[in-house]
Amino acid sequence: MTGTTEDTRAATPGKLKPTARAARRTPQERGPVGSRRRRGVQWRRKDYGLVILAAPAIVFFLVFAYGPMAGLVVAFQDFNINDGVFGSPWAGLSNFEFFFTSGQMNRILLNTLVLNALFLTATLGAGVLLALMLNEIRGTLLRRGLQSAVFIPYFVSPIVISIFLQAFLAGVGGRGGIVNDALNAFALPSVSWYTEPGPWPWILTIVKVWQLGGYFSVIFLAAITSIPEEVYEAGTIDGATRAQMAWRITLPLLKPTGAVLLLLGVGRIFYGDFGLIYAIVGDNGILFSTTDVIDTYVFRALRTYGDFGTTAAIGLFQSVVGFVLVMIALGVQRRYSKESSVL
Amino acid sequence: MAAINDAGLSRRSFLLGTAGLGTVGALAACGNGGAGGDSTSGGSLSLLLPGDVPPGWDRVLGAVNEKLEADLGFTIAPEFIAWSNYASQSLLKFTAGEDFDTALSARWLNIAQLVESEAIIGLDHAFASGDYPELQATIAQDAFDANRWPDGTVYGLPAVNSAARLHHYTVRADLVDTYAGGSIDSFDQLEQFWYDVHQGEGIPGFVRGGASPWLVLGGPTGVFFPEGWENPSVIPVFFSSDSLFFVPAADAASTGSSDLVPFWEHQPYVDALRRVRQYYEDGIINADMLNIDTATAKGQFTSGGAASVWAITDGTSTSAHLQELTAAVPGASLMNVMPFADGLAARPSQTFQADNMVVLNASGSDNARALQVLDWVSKQENHDLLQYGIEGTDWELVDGDRYRQIGEYANFPGYALSWRVDRERKAADMSDSEDELFTWSQDYSNFERDTFASFIPDLGPVETEHSQITAAIAEFGLPLWAGAKDVDSGLDELKRAMETAGYEKVLEELRTQADAYLAEQA
Numbered sequence: 001m002t003g004t005t006e007d008t009r010a011a012t013p014g015k016l017k018p019t020a021r022a023a024r025r026t027p028q029e030r031g032p033v034g035s036r037r038r039r040g041v042q043w044r045r046k047d048y049g050l051v052i053l054a055a056p057a058i059v060f061f062l063v064f065a066y067g068p069m070a071g072l073v074v075a076f077q078d079f080n081i082n083d084g085v086f087g088s089p090w091a092g093l094s095n096f097e098f099f100f101t102s103g104q105m106n107r108i109l110l111n112t113l114v115l116n117a118l119f120l121t122a123t124l125g126a127g128v129l130l131a132l133m134l135n136e137i138r139g140t141l142l143r144r145g146l147q148s149a150v151f152i153p154y155f156v157s158p159i160v161i162s163i164f165l166q167a168f169l170a171g172v173g174g175r176g177g178i179v180n181d182a183l184n185a186f187a188l189p190s191v192s193w194y195t196e197p198g199p200w201p202w203i204l205t206i207v208k209v210w211q212l213g214g215y216f217s218v219i220f221l222a223a224i225t226s227i228p229e230e231v232y233e234a235g236t237i238d239g240a241t242r243a244q245m246a247w248r249i250t251l252p253l254l255k256p257t258g259a260v261l262l263l264l265g266v267g268r269i270f271y272g273d274f275g276l277i278y279a280i281v282g283d284n285g286i287l288f289s290t291t292d293v294i295d296t297y298v299f300r301a302l303r304t305y306g307d308f309g310t311t312a313a314i315g316l317f318q319s320v321v322g323f324v325l326v327m328i329a330l331g332v333q334r335r336y337s338k339e340s341s342v343l
Numbered sequence: 344m345a346a347i348n349d350a351g352l353s354r355r356s357f358l359l360g361t362a363g364l365g366t367v368g369a370l371a372a373c374g375n376g377g378a379g380g381d382s383t384s385g386g387s388l389s390l391l392l393p394g395d396v397p398p399g400w401d402r403v404l405g406a407v408n409e410k411l412e413a414d415l416g417f418t419i420a421p422e423f424i425a426w427s428n429y430a431s432q433s434l435l436k437f438t439a440g441e442d443f444d445t446a447l448s449a450r451w452l453n454i455a456q457l458v459e460s461e462a463i464i465g466l467d468h469a470f471a472s473g474d475y476p477e478l479q480a481t482i483a484q485d486a487f488d489a490n491r492w493p494d495g496t497v498y499g500l501p502a503v504n505s506a507a508r509l510h511h512y513t514v515r516a517d518l519v520d521t522y523a524g525g526s527i528d529s530f531d532q533l534e535q536f537w538y539d540v541h542q543g544e545g546i547p548g549f550v551r552g553g554a555s556p557w558l559v560l561g562g563p564t565g566v567f568f569p570e571g572w573e574n575p576s577v578i579p580v581f582f583s584s585d586s587l588f589f590v591p592a593a594d595a596a597s598t599g600s601s602d603l604v605p606f607w608e609h610q611p612y613v614d615a616l617r618r619v620r621q622y623y624e625d626g627i628i629n630a631d632m633l634n635i636d637t638a639t640a641k642g643q644f645t646s647g648g649a650a651s652v653w654a655i656t657d658g659t660s661t662s663a664h665l666q667e668l669t670a671a672v673p674g675a676s677l678m679n680v681m682p683f684a685d686g687l688a689a690r691p692s693q694t695f696q697a698d699n700m701v702v703l704n705a706s707g708s709d710n711a712r713a714l715q716v717l718d719w720v721s722k723q724e725n726h727d728l729l730q731y732g733i734e735g736t737d738w739e740l741v742d743g744d745r746y747r748q749i750g751e752y753a754n755f756p757g758y759a760l761s762w763r764v765d766r767e768r769k770a771a772d773m774s775d776s777e778d779e780l781f782t783w784s785q786d787y788s789n790f791e792r793d794t795f796a797s798f799i800p801d802l803g804p805v806e807t808e809h810s811q812i813t814a815a816i817a818e819f820g821l822p823l824w825a826g827a828k829d830v831d832s833g834l835d836e837l838k839r840a841m842e843t844a845g846y847e848k849v850l851e852e853l854r855t856q857a858d859a860y861l862a863e864q865a
Contacts, residue, residue: 080459080460080461081437081438081456081457081460081461081462082460082461082462082705083460084438084440094807097807098807098810098811101807101811102811102814102843102844103811103840103843103844104814166631166634166635170630170631170634172643172648173547173550173629173630173631173643173648174629174630174631174632174634174635175626175630192630194630194631194633194634194827195822195827195828282633282634283553283554283633283817283821284633284634284821284822284827285633285817285818285819285820285821285822286633286822286827286828288818292818297814300813300814300817307456307806307810308438310810
């Protein structure tokens with residue numbers, strides 16, 4: 001059967017062209033004629049369905065991701081509420097002045113990059129490690145239970161985390177805390193954590209690992225389950241121990257998943273996890289020297305002043321640099337590990 | 344058509360169903376949300392209010408709208424926005440051109456930008472028209488004029504319940520009886536009380552969530568500012584209250600020269616910084632001021648964990664703390680301590696500029712109706728209904744003019760709509776000391792009008808520098824206000840940051856504008 005009826009139905013103005021072009025090709029060009037035509041028709045019918053299914057997502061991204069990009073024009077305007085986005089006067093690059101002449105730029109950029117690099121490497125590393133460990137647990141019930149337990153912190157609000165941290169590091173009134181109690185138990189002096197900026201990149205990283213380690217481990221665990229059992233059987237036959245199989249089979253096969261997560265993380269490396277950092281550090285200026293990132297700085301400076309032009313300028317700067325970093329990361333991946341590259 | 348699953352749902356049916364649901368959702372999203380607004384023949388005004396929806400709100404709003412409909416022929420549909428998001432959300436709504444009618448704004452919010460963008464309307468004409476007699480009767484001309492913008496226009500109606508905003512203390516009266524002989528009449532006594540309580544009870548003398556310059560840089564009074572007790576006349580000048588404070592010369596009015604200097608050149612302010620640092624190190628104040636919010640600090644106080652908290656003359660100190668405190672500490676009681684060596688004979692300076700103002704959206708659906716609502720809520724019975732709820736259900740009259748809450752309705756944000764000095768009722772459980780101070784603070788004649796009373800500087804020429812200064816104050820100023828940093832090294836860092844941010848240009852601009860204001864006043 002060659003699908004003649006369907007071809008005839010398709011032979012109407014506007015819909016005919018691909019089929020007509022196909023009909024003009026030689027049999028050799030067309031290959032197995034019937035199957036090619038059928039696939040073409042089926043693809044088109046499926047396509048309508050797929051488009052309808054994809055429509056909400058397409059509309060979502062058009063409305064909430066691509067549409068608002070028009071608003072970036074505000075970064076180059078002296079924005080006026082009454083004149084709106086398309087009526088406000090142009091201001092050149094003056095909106096970028098706020099950040100670039102603040103005298104804090106180098107420190108803030110460095111903090112943003114260092115903190116995010118720490119977060120990214122530590123959370124991915126913890127995720128892989130947890131996944132490998134969970135994968136080694138034989139008891140299904142125990143594994144599922146632990147899997148859920150390590151995943152739960154992902155859903156804990158940054159505000160709640162900040163309260164926990166307060167209790168751990170400072171206690172009621174800011175002069176105690178569980179950590180200081182523990183230090184005192186070993187005859188070590190208390191530390192005024194909230195007035196010592198030095199340890200905070202590490203404290204935030206620990207919090208981040210606690211929050212996201214389990215989340216990433218679930219992703220890696222899903223990737224591990226897709227590794228064919230035969231590979232491990234081959235390893236067993238070759239006499240590999242479980243540790244060797246984890247190191248030489250599981251870990252290398254997790255590279256593509258890790259690459260995707262790394263790429264996504266690098267794309268957002270100029271976004272400083274505002275929610276977590278602001279919830280924990282808040283307006284404690286003493287800690288800014290090691291915790292202040294672009295988002296918290298801009299938020300602080302603009303929350304009362306509310307200058308949309310400056311905010312948009314910083315947002316554009318973050319996006320452009322993020323895009324460039326993604327491209328660089330992608331290039332590096334393709335150069336050194338093409339098989340695990342996402343594009 | 345082949346079924347795509349065992350349930351017999353066909354692919355086409357599935358797609359049609361999905362598309363149908365999507366369409367319904369889209370139509371629903373495009374519809375009028377009508378959050379709480381009754382649809383009536385006369386329409387409904389939208390009002391932006393900060394804070395959480397008061398308990399029992401729907402019931403009270405129903406009664407308010409019933410009366411509004413009968414009196415004015417339309418209703419209101421307030422929209423509550425959480426305090427944490429209010430500044431940005433309200434500004435976004437202005438930006439998006441939404442047609443809400445009123446909002447809360449002030450110099451510490453976004454009124455400068457709203458004025459610059461002509462997003463809110465001037466109110467002089469309406470105020471002077473005679474069409475809104477209740478407004479004119481309940482808002483003092485002094486208060487109205489003190490909020491005049493540099494262009495001579497008033498853009499916000501002051502929503503205040505007292506003439507003066509004086510920072511002072513709410514103190515555990517039972518501890519004052521034990522450690523201070525029943526009264527505190529000077530800053531030295533207060534300081535001694537804090538130390539004694541700390542030693543005797545093991546709790547801080549004062550607890551606070553969030554650092555503020557007003558704690559140490561009196562204007563004219565401050566929590567840790569003893570100079571204000573003796574001489575409550577210095578009020579700093581600034582572009583915004585979270586930015587850098589400048590101190591004018593004491594003789595500015597007579598010389599016509601403001602001679603503004605940054606706060607670190609005013610010795611009493613530096614002394615106050617050293618004092619708060621000492622308190623921090625001695626455990627007299629909480630060490631986590633920078634990290635906790637006001638609710639946490641309040642919880643610490645009401646659970647018996649501190650001897651005093653910050654207060655302001657708005658008549659809400661006792662009612663905000665007493666119930667929880669007595670539940671946690673049976674027998675505890677409260678008093679408000681006046682921050683004046685001369686008691687109520689003191690005549691502190693005041694600018695009468697309002698912390699809270701009701702502004703009218705230039706894109707609002709009907710500005711005339713919005714003014715009618717503001718006039719309507721200025722009437723005693725309407726004010727009571729909105730602010731305290733339904734009489735007999737939510738509150739009852741006590742001693743002729745006080746109110747006692749008997750129902751669930753509470754915490755309506757009157758400061759964004761209905762606060763009027765002459766219409767406020769005192770809570771039945773208000774302490775005698777707060778009653779005395781609050782009553783005194785409601786009389787404009789008890790205060791000296793500050794030299795810069797109606798000076799509102801134009802931020803336009805120094806916008807960028809000011810934003811950078813604000814960011815630097817948050818980093819280097821707040822730790823100083825909280826006593827969390829050594830004063831000398833902290834001030835050095837602050838000064839360096841100010842120089843980088845361009846404070847000299849800001850100071851020069853402010854001096855120019857202040858001198859021009861003085862010349863105009865003369």
